[in-house]
Amino acid sequence: MSRIWVFGCVLVSVIAALKTLLVLHFAFAEAEAAPSMAVVSGLFALFFALTAVVAYVACTQLARHVVQKRKEKLAPGMSEPIAKETVILRHAPDWGLSQAEADVAIFVAKGFSNSEIAEMRGSAITTVKSQLGRIYQKSGLESRYQLIAFVTDEVVSMAREVEEPATKISTQDALPLVGRRKQHVA
Structure with missing residues (x-):
C-alpha cells in the first residue's frame, strides 16, 4: 500500500x-x-x-x-450468474462465513466429499470437518444435504426471479430450516 x-x-x-x-x-x-x-x-x-x-x-x-x-x-437480478457459487456468496455475509468457510460451502454444494475438498484446498480433512461444523452452526442448517437442498432451491428461485420478477419467494421464507427439528412418531 x-x-x-x-x-x-x-x-x-x-x-x-x-x-x-x-x-x-x-x-x-x-x-x-x-x-x-x-x-x-x-x-x-x-x-x-x-x-x-x-x-x-x-x-x-x-x-x-x-x-x-x-x-x-x-445483488439478485443484476445480471448475476445463476449458480451455486452465487447463492453461497450472497448468503455468506448474512451467515457470517469466512472466505475459507464460503469456499468449503461452495465445494459441498457442488457435491464434493470432505476428502476431495481437503485435497483441493491443500488442508487436512479435520480442518474441512471443523469448517463444515461452523458453516452448519452459522447458517442454521444441520447437514450437507440440507445445505445442498437449500442452495438448489435458491438457484431455482433465482431462475424464477429472472423469468418472473414479480413473484419473488425466498426459500428461507417458504421453507425455514432454522429451528426445524426432526419429529419422531411414537
Whole structure:
C-alpha cells in the first residue's frame, strides 16, 4: 500500500512540475527578468495542491464505483450468474462465513466429499470437518444435504426471479430450516 502512496505522490509532483514549467514558459517567455524563486515555489505548490485534490477525488470515485459493481454482481437480478457459487456468496455475509468457510460451502454444494475438498484446498480433512461444523452452526442448517437442498432451491428461485420478477419467494421464507427439528412418531 505504501508503494501506491509513493507512486501517487511522485506522479502528482511530476504533473505539478510540468504545469509549473508550462506556465513559466508561456507567462515569462517575453519578460526580461526571470521569475523569483517565491513565484516558482508558489506556482508549484498551487499546482501540486490542485493536482492532489483531483487525484484524491478521482481515486475515491473509482473505489466507490468498484465497490458498487461488486455489490451489483452479488445483488439478485443484476445480471448475476445463476449458480451455486452465487447463492453461497450472497448468503455468506448474512451467515457470517469466512472466505475459507464460503469456499468449503461452495465445494459441498457442488457435491464434493470432505476428502476431495481437503485435497483441493491443500488442508487436512479435520480442518474441512471443523469448517463444515461452523458453516452448519452459522447458517442454521444441520447437514450437507440440507445445505445442498437449500442452495438448489435458491438457484431455482433465482431462475424464477429472472423469468418472473414479480413473484419473488425466498426459500428461507417458504421453507425455514432454522429451528426445524426432526419429529419422531411414537
